[in-house]
Amino acid sequence: MPGHRSITQAEKLAAAKLGGAPIRAERMAAVANIYRAASAVRQHLENSVLRGADLTWTAFVVLWVVWIWGESETRHVAEEAGISKGTLTGVSRTLEKRGLVTRAAHPTDGRLVLLSLTEEGEALMQRLFPAFNDEEGFVTAQLTEEECRSVADGLRRVVLQVEEQGEERRLALLDGAAPAPRRSGRRPQR
Template sequence: MHSFNDEGELLQEEKDTINLLSNIHLESLHFDAISVVTNIYRVAQGLRNKMEREVLSEYGLSWTSFSILYDLWIWGSIETKNLAKSAGVTKATISNITKTLEKKELCYRKVDNRDRRITYVTITNRGKQVMEELYPYFHKGEVEIVSSLSLEEQKSISKLLRRVIKENGF
């Protein structure tokens, strides 16, 4: 019925899901796909919560505001449409978060002189300083989160996730 290893390390939530869904008579229920998507979601949520609680809260940043500031740190200035795509949020969310980041003097917005419909967000020197101070702590958290995986396993997961990202246009 499914290809989970009976002696594998299924999480209790996966066992409960399998037990519940096994009673649903669908033509093609793919437990492996359910497991992959569910575990990606749980890792993403757990990572986000851990980093917000242990690293970002000290700087008064949410996960999304950090993501936006990180993109600005890397690229300097980005059109709001592209910033929204990169952060995986709407332009309205970008607008709200950049207002907050502007109040903290971490970035500023500027309307394009040639096309008033286009707005760019640019990191400030203060924003760069915050990122240069914050990022080593953030990176330490990244390393801790995957510390139970070998380097080869980390590379393998990254490669597989990149393929999922590319195939789905995320």
């Protein structure tokens, strides 16, 4: 791809830039490659199988979570999808307008909202997932079945490390302080 910067080239440039700084190059490469692989896979799937269904990655993941778990509280869907509740609100409203999900008040707690697939949403996932899985096969084609199991296991352990010890680590790094509020990238006008 013209103008495309290779991952190998980036790793060499980073090593040169850091010079003799004491870094864990293998750990840096692992984290950088997790991010780059996730981005490449997401972009490929959005531009191939999901585009035909007019879905973003996030919308597909929300549909997937509700398809697998069944009717669920929005807070659980957001957590499983790895998105904020605010993002889920926008995505679920769009999916609801398209007739793919329904949003309903929780029967015993009116503050909670439940999401479920409509018949049309169920039919879409039944049609779409086999094509999605074919593309999962495409993007992992250079790996053997054993390598796929090994990568999946290693990534599960990365997720578990963050889930089980991430909060404790964050507190230690910040001396128990709350993290600074997220910024939108905009700075106040002077």
